[in-house]
Amino acid sequence: MAFYVAQFLTGLASAASLFLVASGLSIIFGVTRIVNFAHGAFYMLGAYAAFTLTERFSGALGFWGGIVAAALIIAAVGVLVEMVLLRRIYHSPELFQLLATFGLTLMVEDVVVLIWGPDDLLGRRAPGFKGAVDFFGQSIPSYDLFLIVLGPVVLGVLWLLFQRTRWGILVRAATQDRDMVAALGVNQKWLFTSVFALGVFLAALGGALQIPRDAVNHAMDLRVIVEVFVVVVIGGLGSIIGAFVAAVLVSELNAFGILIFPKISIILVFLVMAVVLIVRPWGLFGRPEAPARRTPGLTVNPWRPLTTNERLVALAALAVAAALPLVAGNYVLTVGSEIAVFVIFAVSLHFLMSVGGLASFGHAAYFGLGAYGVAFLAKLAGLPTIVSLLLGPMLGLLGAAVFGFFAVQLSGVYFAMLTLAFAQIVWSIAFQWVSVTGGDNGILGVWPDKWAATPSHFYWLSLGVAALVVVILRVIVFSPFGFGLRATRDSPLRSEAIGINVKRIQWTAFVIAGTVAGLAGALFAYLKGSVFPDNMGISLSVDALVMVLLGGVETVSGPVIGAIVYKALNIWLVSQTDLSKLVLGAFVVLIVVAFPKGIVGTLEAIMQRGRKSASSASPLLTSRIETAE
Amino acid sequence: MSMVPTLLSVEGLTKSYGGVHAVRGVSFDLRAGEILALIGPNGAGKSTCFDMLNGQNIPDSGGIRVLGEETTGRKPRVIWRMGVGRTFQITATFPTMTVRENVQVALVSYGRQLFNLWSSTARYAREEAGRLLDLVGMGAYAGRPCGELAYGDLKRLELAIALANQPRLLLMDEPTAGMAPRERIELMRLTARIAREQAIGVLFTEHDMDVVFEHADRILVLNRGTLIAEGSPEEVRGNAQVRAIYLGEGLVYDARHRDGAHA
Structure with missing residues (x-):
C-alpha cells in the first residue's frame, strides 16, 4: 500500500512541471490562438539556462535565484521571438503558425548543442531539499514534496492574477473575444506580448525546476511537447484548471501505467486522450472551437487539370529523369530513388491536407506502417518483392482506416494533435514491442529481389511508381470524389446541405492518403534495406508538411516540386554541415513568413499577373463591390 | 378546398x-x-x-x-x-471553385456520383449546370472563381445550387x-x-x-x-x-x- 502511495506522490511531483508548461501553452493559445510548438524548446532552454546559472552561483540563493533568473531570461527571449516572428503570423492559418514554431524548435535544438554540447548534463540538488522523507519504508525525495506543493500554489497565483488584476481581466476578456477587446481600445500588441512572456516564463520555470530530478539533454523538448499537447487536449485548450487536472491525470497514468503495463505505458496516456477527444472533442474543461480561419491572402484560383502543353513538359521532365542512369553514378541514383519515394509521400499528405483540408501532423505513421508491412512480409514471410510491395502498404491502409475514423470526427488544431498522438502510439509500439519489431534495432536485411536490386533498376522502379501515383491522385483530385472532398474543405455546412456525407468523404480520403503513404514507406524499406521506429517519427511527419508547404499548399502540383527541392536540399545540407537543423528550421520559418504561397503558388501568381495586365483588369474586381448592411 | x-x-x-x-x-x-x-x-x-x-x-x-x-x-x-433545397442567411458556397463547379458539385451529389474516383467532373452535367445558372441569371459568370463574386451574385449562385436536386x-x-x-x-x-x-x-x-x-x-x-x-x-x-x-x-x-x- 505504502508503495502505491509513494508512486502516486511521484506522479504528483511530475505533474507540477508538466502543469507549468501546459498552463503556459494554454494561456498563450487562449489569447493569441497560436498553438506554440516551440513551447518545448523554451522548456529545454529554461533547463539549460538554469543549469549554467546554478553551477555558476553557489549557495541556496545562487540556486533558487538561478532558477528564477533562468526563467526570466528565457521569457525575455520569448518576448523577442514574439515581436520578431509571431507578430507577422497572427493572421496566418493555424498550420503556418504550427510550422513556424516548429521551425523555431529545430533551430533551438542545434543552438543548444552548439552552446552546451551534446552530452547529458546533471544538475545540482536543490539546497534544503537534498534528502528523502521516509514513508512506511518508502523513501520519498523531499524535492518531490516541494514540487507537489508548488503545483497548486502556482495554480492559485495564476487564479489570483487572472481574477484580481486589471491585466488578468483583459486577458480573460481577450480569450473570449479578442476583436471586442481591440475595439474597446486595448493595446493588443502589448497584451499579446505580455501574455506570451508569461507563457514562456512558465515553460522555462517548468524546465528549470526539473534539473534536480532529471538530466538536461537536447531531446527533452520534443518529449515534453508531445506530453503537453496531450495535457492541453485532454484538459481543453485555453483552460488553466483543465491543464492542472489533465497534468495530474497524465502524470498518474504514467506513474501507474509503468507498473501495470510496463510495455505500453506511453500508449495508455494516448488511449485516454483519444477517448476524451471522441467523447468531448474540445477537452474536459474547454469550449467548442470556432471554425478554422480560411487562408487569407492566398490564391483563390480554382484548380484546373494540366493543359496539353503542360502535360508535354511534365512528360519531357519524366523522360529526362528516366535517362538519369545513363549518366549518373550509384550515389546519385540512390538519392534519386529517395527523392521519388518522398514525392509519393508528399503527394499523399497533400491529398489529405490541401484537397481535403485536413492537416495531419502524424502522417509518418502510415509511411512507417507500410515500411514495417514490407519488412514483415519480405523478411519474415519471405514473399517476393512485387507481392510485398503490393501487400505491405495494406498495413498503412489498415492503420489509416482505424485512426482516420476517429481523427475525422475532429477538425483544425484538434485534428492535427490527434493525428500526432496516433503517430506517437504507432511509434511507441514499434519502439517497445521488441519481440516483433526489433525495437530500437529495427529490422535489418530487407532487400529487394534481384530484378530490382541494382541502383538503376530500383531507381526506375521508384520513378515509375511515383509517376503513376502522381497521375492517379491528380485524376482523383479532378474526379467527382475530389470535388466532393474539396467541397467538404470549403464549406462543411453547404456540403451537408447538398447531401454530402462529410465524415465519410473525409474518412475515405484519409484511407487513400494513408495507403499511398504506406506505398512510399514500402519502397523506402527496400531502398534502405531496413526499417526503424524513426520511419514513423515526428520529424518525418514534419518533413512531409514542409514539402507540401514549400511547393505550395494551395496548388495541385506543389508537393511534387516541394518534395524534390526539399529532399535534395536536405540530403545536400546534411552532407555539408553539422547544423542542418538550424538551417532547416530557419528555412521553414522563412517560407512561412516570406513565402507562404510556396514555389508553385508564387510562380502561378507571377504568371497570372502577367496574364491580367495583358487582358485588362476584370470588371468583377474593379466595380461590383457592394457593402453589406 | x-x-x-x-x-x-x-x-x-x-x-x-x-x-x-x-x-x-x-x-x-x-x-x-x-x-x-x-x-x-x-x-x-x-x-x-x-x-x-x-x-x-x-x-x-x-x-x-x-x-x-x-x-x-x-x-x-x-x-x-x-x-428539400436550402439557402443560408450568410451564403455558404465553395470559394475555391468556379461558379459552374459549385453547381456541378451539387449535381454530382444529386446523381450519387460522389464516390466516383475516375471520371472528369469538368464534363459532368455541364449543360444542366449551365441551365441552372441561366435560370438565376448567372450564366455569364459560369467560368468565374466563386471567391470573386459580389454578395448579390453569391446569393443567386446559392439559389442555383439549392435548385440542383430539383x-x-x-x-x-x-x-x-x-x-x-x-x-x-x-x-x-x-x-x-x-x-x-x-x-x-x-x-x-x-x-x-x-x-x-x-x-x-x-x-x-x-x-x-x-x-x-x-x-x-x-x-x-x-x-x-x-x-x-x-x-x-x-x-x-x-x-x-x-x-x-x-x-
Whole structure:
C-alpha cells in the first residue's frame, strides 16, 4: 500500500512541471490562438539556462535565484521571438503558425548543442531539499514534496492574477473575444506580448525546476511537447484548471501505467486522450472551437487539370529523369530513388491536407506502417518483392482506416494533435514491442529481389511508381470524389446541405492518403534495406508538411516540386554541415513568413499577373463591390 | 378546398433550452407553389424553427412531414435527398471553385456520383449546370472563381445550387439579408417566378417587411415561440396583436403601401 502511495506522490511531483508548461501553452493559445510548438524548446532552454546559472552561483540563493533568473531570461527571449516572428503570423492559418514554431524548435535544438554540447548534463540538488522523507519504508525525495506543493500554489497565483488584476481581466476578456477587446481600445500588441512572456516564463520555470530530478539533454523538448499537447487536449485548450487536472491525470497514468503495463505505458496516456477527444472533442474543461480561419491572402484560383502543353513538359521532365542512369553514378541514383519515394509521400499528405483540408501532423505513421508491412512480409514471410510491395502498404491502409475514423470526427488544431498522438502510439509500439519489431534495432536485411536490386533498376522502379501515383491522385483530385472532398474543405455546412456525407468523404480520403503513404514507406524499406521506429517519427511527419508547404499548399502540383527541392536540399545540407537543423528550421520559418504561397503558388501568381495586365483588369474586381448592411 | 398537394406539414413543433421555451406548439402547412413567410421580432424562435425543419436541430416534440414522409430528427443531408433545397442567411458556397463547379458539385451529389474516383467532373452535367445558372441569371459568370463574386451574385449562385436536386420545397433563411434594396427585390422576384413555374413551395424568414408583404402569399407571425397570427398579407397587416408587437419597428410599411396605392 505504502508503495502505491509513494508512486502516486511521484506522479504528483511530475505533474507540477508538466502543469507549468501546459498552463503556459494554454494561456498563450487562449489569447493569441497560436498553438506554440516551440513551447518545448523554451522548456529545454529554461533547463539549460538554469543549469549554467546554478553551477555558476553557489549557495541556496545562487540556486533558487538561478532558477528564477533562468526563467526570466528565457521569457525575455520569448518576448523577442514574439515581436520578431509571431507578430507577422497572427493572421496566418493555424498550420503556418504550427510550422513556424516548429521551425523555431529545430533551430533551438542545434543552438543548444552548439552552446552546451551534446552530452547529458546533471544538475545540482536543490539546497534544503537534498534528502528523502521516509514513508512506511518508502523513501520519498523531499524535492518531490516541494514540487507537489508548488503545483497548486502556482495554480492559485495564476487564479489570483487572472481574477484580481486589471491585466488578468483583459486577458480573460481577450480569450473570449479578442476583436471586442481591440475595439474597446486595448493595446493588443502589448497584451499579446505580455501574455506570451508569461507563457514562456512558465515553460522555462517548468524546465528549470526539473534539473534536480532529471538530466538536461537536447531531446527533452520534443518529449515534453508531445506530453503537453496531450495535457492541453485532454484538459481543453485555453483552460488553466483543465491543464492542472489533465497534468495530474497524465502524470498518474504514467506513474501507474509503468507498473501495470510496463510495455505500453506511453500508449495508455494516448488511449485516454483519444477517448476524451471522441467523447468531448474540445477537452474536459474547454469550449467548442470556432471554425478554422480560411487562408487569407492566398490564391483563390480554382484548380484546373494540366493543359496539353503542360502535360508535354511534365512528360519531357519524366523522360529526362528516366535517362538519369545513363549518366549518373550509384550515389546519385540512390538519392534519386529517395527523392521519388518522398514525392509519393508528399503527394499523399497533400491529398489529405490541401484537397481535403485536413492537416495531419502524424502522417509518418502510415509511411512507417507500410515500411514495417514490407519488412514483415519480405523478411519474415519471405514473399517476393512485387507481392510485398503490393501487400505491405495494406498495413498503412489498415492503420489509416482505424485512426482516420476517429481523427475525422475532429477538425483544425484538434485534428492535427490527434493525428500526432496516433503517430506517437504507432511509434511507441514499434519502439517497445521488441519481440516483433526489433525495437530500437529495427529490422535489418530487407532487400529487394534481384530484378530490382541494382541502383538503376530500383531507381526506375521508384520513378515509375511515383509517376503513376502522381497521375492517379491528380485524376482523383479532378474526379467527382475530389470535388466532393474539396467541397467538404470549403464549406462543411453547404456540403451537408447538398447531401454530402462529410465524415465519410473525409474518412475515405484519409484511407487513400494513408495507403499511398504506406506505398512510399514500402519502397523506402527496400531502398534502405531496413526499417526503424524513426520511419514513423515526428520529424518525418514534419518533413512531409514542409514539402507540401514549400511547393505550395494551395496548388495541385506543389508537393511534387516541394518534395524534390526539399529532399535534395536536405540530403545536400546534411552532407555539408553539422547544423542542418538550424538551417532547416530557419528555412521553414522563412517560407512561412516570406513565402507562404510556396514555389508553385508564387510562380502561378507571377504568371497570372502577367496574364491580367495583358487582358485588362476584370470588371468583377474593379466595380461590383457592394457593402453589406 | 384545394387540389394542390401539401408539401410540408408541421405539427406541434416544440423546443426548449433549459427553462426557456424557444418554440412552443407551432403547426402549419405549406402547399406546392406557395410562398410562405415566417416573421417575428428577434428572439421569436424563427431560427430555432428553421433549424428543426432542415435537420440541424432536433425538436423536443412535434412532427415534420415533407410530402407525407416523416423528417423529424433526420440529418440535413437526408432531408436534402427527400427534395428539400436550402439557402443560408450568410451564403455558404465553395470559394475555391468556379461558379459552374459549385453547381456541378451539387449535381454530382444529386446523381450519387460522389464516390466516383475516375471520371472528369469538368464534363459532368455541364449543360444542366449551365441551365441552372441561366435560370438565376448567372450564366455569364459560369467560368468565374466563386471567391470573386459580389454578395448579390453569391446569393443567386446559392439559389442555383439549392435548385440542383430539383427540390419540391425551398427553405430560405433571410434570403435578402446583407443585400442592396434593388437586389432584394430582384432576387425575390426571381425566386417567386421559379417557385410558380416549377410548383416549388418556398418557406422563408425575413426582417425586411417590404420584401415580406410584396412576395409572400401567406405570412406566419411568431412571437415568443408561439404562432400568434397566420394569413394573407392583408389579414396579417390588419391584425392588432401583430401591430402591437411591431409597433415602432415595422409599421412603416403600412403607411408606405397606402401612399403607393394613391400615387
